[in-house]
Amino acid sequence: TLSFVIAAFAGLDLLARTGLSKPSLLAKWIAFGLLCPLVSLIHPYGVQAILATLAVAYGNEAVSLIMEWKPFNPPDSPVQEVAMLLGLFGLLVSRLRIGWAKALFVVFTLHVYLAHVRFMYLFFLLVPLVIAVEVAQQYPSLSATAWLAEKRDGLERFLARRFYAICGTAAVLLIGAVAVLGSAYQVTPSPKTSASGALAFAESHHLSGNVLNSYNFGGTLIFHGFKTYIDGRTDQLFLGGFTKSDNDTGRGDGKPLLEARLKKYAIDWALLSADDSRIPFFDQLGWKRAYSDDYAVIYLPGA
Template identity: 70%
Template sequence: MLQIQASREAPPLIDDARRARLVFCLVAAGVMAAALLALAASLLQDPDSWWHIKVGQDILASRAFPTIDTYSYTFAGHPWIAKEWLGQVLLALAYDAADWSGVALLTIAMVVLTVFLMSWHLSVWLKPTLAAGLTIVLALLIDPVYIARPHIFTLPIIVVWTAYLFDAARNEQAPPLWLLPLLCLWANLHATFTFGFVIAAFAGLDLLMRIRLSNPALLAKWVAFGLLCPLVSLLNPYGVKAILATFTVAHGNEAVPYIMEWRPFNASEHGFQEMALLTVFFGLLVSRLQIGWAKALFLVFTLHIYLTHIRFIYLFFLLVPIVLAVEVAQQYPALSARKWAEEKRDGLEQFFVRRFRQVWGGIAVLLVLASAAFIATYPVAPSQKTSAKNALAFAQTRNLSANLLNSYDFGGTLIFHGIKTFIDGRTDQLFLNGFAKADEQMGRSGGKPVLQAQLDKYAIDWALLTADDSRIPFFDELGWKRAYTDDYAVIYMRDH
C-alpha cells in the first residue's frame, strides 16, 4: 500500500528565507500579469461573457434575482435562475466602470491572485524557485479557462480550500471553520461549489487513512464539517435550487455533447496538456513516489473529471500539485523548502532579501502602471466572431425585430443588446426536451427538413448566422434572401 507518515508541522522558515519566498511568489504573479496583459483580448472571446454581464446589469438595475427566462423567445417564461449571480454582478460592475478593458483587468486580477496563492502554498514545502517556476508552467497549462466568466472568481477559492483542508488532515486537526464562509461565497459565485464537498470528502479520507478509528472525536468534527458544507451553500438567493441545478449538467443533459467545453479531452487538440499528463505519470512511475491511497484516489478523480470534460482542466493541474507537494518534499529533500531554508542564500536570493521592500513595492507599482496604461492606451473588446457588431448595426438600420434564428455563438451578444434569442449559452437549464438536439440536427447533412420545421414552428422571419454555420446552404435552397454578409456573420431574411 502506498503510504507515508507525514510531518505534523510545516518546515520552519527563517525571516530572510520567508521574505525571499514571498518575493519569488510575487515575481511569479508579476510574470503572469505581464503575459495576460499582453494577451488581454483573448480573455474576451467567449460568447457567454456577453450574457453574463447583461444578467449582472439587470440584477443591479432591478435589485431582484431572475426566476424565469426573459432573454429568449423560444423558452420565455420557463424556470431559470441566475445561480452565478454574484460573479455576474462583479463582471457587470467591471464593465460599467471601464468597459471591456475593466472586464479583462478583473479577469487578469483573479488569475494573478490564483498564481500567487498557488506558488505560496507550494513553497511551504518546495524550494521557492521550484514552486514559482512550477506554478507558472501550471498556469500556462490551464490557459483555456482564462475567460471572462464567473468561474474565474472561484480559482483562488479552490486553491485555498484544497490547501487548508489537506493541511488539516495531514496535521490531524479539525478542518478550519473559517472555510465555511468561503464556501458560501463560492456558492454565490459559480455552480462548481459542489466540488468543494467532494474535495472535503477526499481530505477526510486522507485523515482517516492516517488515524483510522483512533480518534473518534476528530472524525466527528470532520463529519460535522462535511454536513455543514451543503447547509452553508444554501445561503444564496435560490437555496437548494442552486445545488440541484448543478446536477442537471453533472449527469449530462442533451446539450452537453454539442458544447465544446463539455466535450472529453482530445489529445490531438491539446498537445501541450497531453505532454504534461504523460510527464506527470512518467515521473510518478520512475520516482516511486508514495502518496497514500486517499490522495491516489483524489488524483484519479481529478483526472477523470478533466478527461470527461475539458473545462475542468484546472482541477487536475492546480489541485494535484498542492496535494502532493508535501510527499515530494519529504521523499526528495533536495527539492524541499526545509533544505533550501537551511542553505546559504545565493546572490539572487540575497538581493531579494536585502531589497525586499523595494522589490515588493516595485512589482506593485509596475503592475498598477501597466494596468493604467492598458486601460488608457490599449482598449480591448470581443472579436466580431462573438459580437457580430457590424451585422447587428445592419439589423438595427433595417428595424429587424421579429423572431430570429441565431447561431449559438451569437446568443450572448443578442442578449446583451436586448434581442430575444432562439438559443444561447444557458443550456444548463434551458433549450432542452429535444430543442438542443434539433438545433444540432439542422446543421447536419439532410437537416433542411428540420430547419424548415423550426422556421415554421417559431414563425422566424430572419436569421443571424456565423460565417461558417453549416445551415447557410439550406437557407439559400429554401429561397431566403441573403441581406447581409461579412467575414464573421450572415443575415438572411424570409422572402415573403
C-alpha cells in the same frame, strides 16, 4: 456540488492518516460534511442548483454537443498531453508514495478531466497541492525548509535588502505598462462571438421579432437586449429535444427540419456565424441575405 466530493476526499485522507485516534476531529469533519449541502441551499434557487448539477453530470442532450463537455482529445490538447505524460514518467521513475485516499483523488480528477475537458483545472491545479506534503517529506532537498536553511547567495541577499523598493518599482512599471497598453490597444470582445458589425446593422435597421441565432452568438444577443433562440444555458432552458433538433438542422438533410422550426417559432430574422452549415438552406428557402461580413450573416425572409 463538485466541492462536496473534494471535501469528502479530504475527510477520507484524514481517516486514513489518523484512524479513530482523534474522535473529536473526525466528528468535526463529519459535521462539516453534513453541513456543506445544507449551507449551499441558502440562496434563491434552493435545491435546484444541486439538481441542475446532477442533471449535467448524468448527461443531457446538449452535453455531447458543447466543446467544453467533450472528452479529452490529445490532438486538440498537445500541451496537456505532454504534461500528463511527463507526470506519469516522473511517478514511474521516482519512489514517491502517497496514501490511498490521495491516490483515489488523483484517479478521480484524472477521470473527470479525461471525461470532460472543462475539468482540466481540477487535475492540474489540485493534484500538485495534494501531493506537495509527500514530495517535501520524501524529497527534503525540494522542500521550502531545506531552501530556507541554505546559505543565501549574492543575488538573493541583494534582492532581500531591496525587497520593498524592487516590489514598489515593479508595481509602478506594471501599472504604467497596463495604462499605456490600455490606451494604445482598445480591449474588445472577439468578433467571432460578438458579431458587433451584424448587431450594429440590426439596431440601425430596427430589426425586431424572433431571431434564430447561432449558438455562439447567444451571449452577445443577451448583452444587447435581444431575446435569444438558443444560448449557453442549454442545461437549464433548452431541453426536451430542442438542442438536439437545432443541431440536426445543420446536417445535410436538415433543411426540412429548419423550415419547420422557422414556422414553429415564427422566426423574423436570423443571425448566423459565417461558417454556420445552415446558410445554404436559408438561400434555398428564399431568405434574403441582408448583411454579411467575415464573422456573421443576417438573413431576412424573402418577399
